[in-house]
Each structure stands twice: as C-alpha cells, then as structure tokens.
Amino acid sequence: MENLEGINGTLIWYYYICPREVWLIGHSIESDQENDFLVLGRHIHDIYYKRQKKEFIIDNTIKIDILPDKKVIGEIKRSSKFLKSARMQVAFYLFYLKQKGINMEGELLFPEERKREKVILNKEIENELEKAVENIRKILQKDKPPSPTKILYCKNCAYKEMCWS
Ligand code: SF4
Numbered sequence: 001m002e003n004l005e006g007i008n009g010t011l012i013w014y015y016y017i018c019p020r021e022v023w024l025i026g027h028s029i030e031s032d033q034e035n036d037f038l039v040l041g042r043h044i045h046d047i048y049y050k051r052q053k054k055e056f057i058i059d060n061t062i063k064i065d066i067l068p069d070k071k072v073i074g075e076i077k078r079s080s081k082f083l084k085s086a087r088m089q090v091a092f093y094l095f096y097l098k099q100k101g102i103n104m105e106g107e108l109l110f111p112e113e114r115k116r117e118k119v120i121l122n123k124e125i126e127n128e129l130e131k132a133v134e135n136i137r138k139i140l141q142k143d144k145p146p147s148p149t150k151i152l153y154c155k156n157c158a159y160k161e162m163c164w165s
Contacts, residue, residue, distance in 0.1 A: 001099055002095075002099065002129075002130050002133060003133075004095075004096055004099065004133060006137075006140075007092075007133050007136060007137075009064075009075075009089045009090075009092050009093055010025060010089075011025065011026060011136050012085075012088050012089050012092040012129070012132060012136070013082075013085045013086070013088070013089040014085070015085075015088075015132050015135065015136050015139075016082070016084050016085035016088055016132075017082055017085050017151070017153050018149070018151060018153060018154075018157070019139050019146045020145045020146045020147070020148055020149070020159075020163070021157065021159060022136055022139050022140070023139050023140060023142065023144075023145035023146060024145055024159055024162075026136075026139070026140040027140070027145075029159075029162075054066045064093050064097075071104070072104060072105045072106055072107045073090060073093045073094060073097075073104055073105070073106040073107070073119075074106070074107050074108075074109060075089060075090045075093075075106065075107070075108055075109070076108075076109045076110075076111065077108060077109070077110055078110075078112060079110060079112065079113065080108075080110045080113055080115060080117075081152075082153070083108075083117075086108050087108065087117075087119055088125075088128070088129065088132065090106035090107075090108060090119040091106065091119055091121055091125045091129060092129055092132075093106065094106050094119065094120075094121040095121060095125075095126055095129050098121060105118060105119065105120055106118070106119035106120070106121075107119065148163040148164065150164075
C-alpha cells in the first residue's frame with residue numbers, strides 16, 4: 001500500500017502545473033488570498049456547487065466533495081484549461097479512498113463551460129500517481145523552492161508577485 005501521508009489533492013493538482021508552487025504550498029508560504037482568480041474560483045464554487053454537494057474530511061487532511069445524487073467524488077473547476085491536473089487530482093481522491101477499501105468514481109465539473117467529465121481509476125493512473133507522490137516528496141524535501149519557470153498559469157497564480165516582481 002502506498003504511503004499517502006502528507007499528500008493531498010491540492011499538491012497533486014499543482015504538481016501537474018508548477019513544482020515551485022508545490023514547494024510553496026507544501027511549506028505553507030502564504031499566497032495572495034485576494035488574487036482575483038482565487039476569489040472568482042471560490043465564487044463559482046459557491047454558486048454552482050454548494051447546494052448540491054456534501055463535503056467530507058478524511059484523516060484530517062483530504063477534503064472531498066460527494067455529489068449525493070450520484071454517489072461520486074465531484075470536483076469543480078473554473079476551466080478545463082488544466083485538464084490533466086484536474087483529472088489527476090480527482091484520481092488521487094479515488095486512489096486514496098481505494099486504499100481504505102472504498103471504490104468510487106469521480107466527476108469533474110466545469111460549470112462555466114457547461115462540461116463534465118468522468119474520472120475512473122485504472123492501473124496506469126495508479127502507477128502515475130505513485131510516481132507523482134514520490135516526486136512531490138522529493139520537491140518538498142528540498143531546502144529551497146525550484147526556480148520559477150514562466151508558464152501559462154503564472155498569469156493568474158496567487159504567487160506571481162513573489163515569483164516575478
Ligand atoms: S507564478 Fe508561475 S512559477 Fe510562480 S508559483 Fe505560480 S505558476 Fe509557479
């Protein structure tokens with residue numbers, strides 16, 4: 001069984017976007033909470049989702065949303081631009097639950113785009129998650145964050161002031 005202690009869905013999400021952000025979040029470096037895109041993300045979450053979902057916290061670390069009408073893990077995203085990250089984040093929740101003997105399916109919701117996508121765990125994804133968990137641990141063990149690399153995500157990142165000013 002894979003040791004997932006200290007790893008959560010947010011770290012997995014950022015692992016597929018920016019390793020520097022994994023380090024910053026993992027070391028509790030505060031981001032700009034009033035970043036417009038973070039505020040918008042929270043807003044969308046409230047409008048589209050709050051009344052439908054049930055939130056659970058497992059082992060004091062993993063926060064998952066269950067869609068009661070479907071009995072699936074749901075994850076809402078503002079856009080499908082970072083689809084791989086979103087898929088792997090939901091897959092991680094499924095993987096985590098599977099290790100506890102609970103088999104579920106996942107669903108990604110993109111309300112602004114009126115899109116949804118199923119996420120189903122398979123051996124290939126599990127292997128990839130194991131590798132991601134190992135790499136995240138390596139990133140977090142470093143004394144300093146990886147250097148910033150300009151990517152599409154930087155434009156809306158809550159750490160952009162820290163990285164690029
Ligand atoms: S601003 Fe860019 S480089 Fe810096 S943490 Fe965010 S995504 Fe990573």
